[in-house]
Amino acid sequence: MKLGKTTKCERESHKQTLTHPFPPSPSFPLFSFSLHSSQTHISKMQTLTLLVVVALTIAGGFSRAAVAGNTNSVYSPCSDTRIQRSDGFTFGIAFSSRASFFLNQTVLLSPCDRRLTLAAMNSQLSVFRPKIDEISLLSINTSSFFPDNYGGYMVAFAGRKYAARSPPAFIANSTYTVTSFTLVMEFQKGRLQNLFWKRDGCxxxxGNSNFVCLNKQDCAIRTPSCKGRGGTVDCSLGIQLAFSGTDKHLAVLNSWYEVENMKQYSLYGLYSNLKSSLTSQFNNFF
Known part of the structure; x- marks a missing residue:
């Protein structure tokens, strides 16, 4: 097993028709993504400062062609695209209250849909661009961002006409904070069909007394134990990302099966040092 190098941000289903997604942004500067208030409702949401994506590659585990390059020129999380292995893929994660992601408290919509009022709520947005079919850790420094202050839930999303969105996932309240998640992106013929959270049942x-098992599915830390909340624990949000399905050439995306075979929770120990290192680099950089 070997660690891939920290990547630089590239410059370059739930099928649901959206009424007003925001237009593509031409570039993503390193560490951050900005939206301007002149765009759509979602652009008014405050944005988070992001840590760079760290990719973990399982040596020999994937049959992708190593020489393949990026062919995806779509950079907006609210635009449609079809991907192949090794492409970059842009998606967003919105942070808000659980109820804010539903229309009339019944229909779950994509955060790109203007029928949601996220822009008028206490919401935030992160945008990531990982490489297709690589196991990646997405990390957000939480030294100044406390998810419970923004509703405590998150939804991952991408696409316009083919709008895919995950179920809302609980992150934090004033009592508990969940720091580790696994997100799986399912593609069919290169088109994103679904995003879903995989749990390991704690x-x-x-056997770790520092954690509490919530609803028999999520490991949580007591929020008062977190840095910035009176404690000393680094509660930075970490999302392990993997892929399944097929790309536009019908090549099978294998990274989720690799994670599953390795017992997904065992990777968090490996990632913990990377998270600490990235958090330190982030604080020094800014």
Whole structure:
């Protein structure tokens, strides 16, 4: 097993028709993504400062062609695209209250849909561009961002006509904070069809008195134990990302099966040092 190098941001289903997604942004500067208030409702949401994506590559685990390059020139999380292996893929994660992601408290919509009123709420947005079919850790420094101050839930999303969105996932309230998640992106013929959160049933924290098992599925830290909340624990949000399905050439995306075979929770120990390192680099950089 070997660690891939930290990547630089590239410059270059739930099928649901959206009424007003924001237009593509031409570039993503390193560490951050900005939206201007002159765009659509979602652009008014405050944006988070992001840590760079760290990719973990399982040596020999994937059959992708190593020489393949990026062919995806779509950079907006609210635009449609079809991907192949090794492409960059842009998606967003919105942070808000659980109810804010539903229309009339019944229909879950994409955060790109202007029928949601996220812009008028206490919401935030992150945008990531990982490489297709690489196991990646997405990390957000939480030294100044506390998810419970923004509703405590998150939804991952991408696409316009083919709008895919994950179910809302609980992150934090004033009592508990969940710091580790696994997000799987499912593609069919290169088109994103679904995003879903995979739980390990608290297997990753079994027997660890520092964690609490919430609803028999998520390992949580007591929020008062987190840095900035009176404690000393780094509660930075980490999302392990993997892929399944097929790309536009019908090549199978294998990274989720690699994670599953390795017992997904075992990777968090490996990632923990990377998270600490990235957090330190981030604080020094800014």
């Amino acid at each position: 297997a990753s924290c079994k």
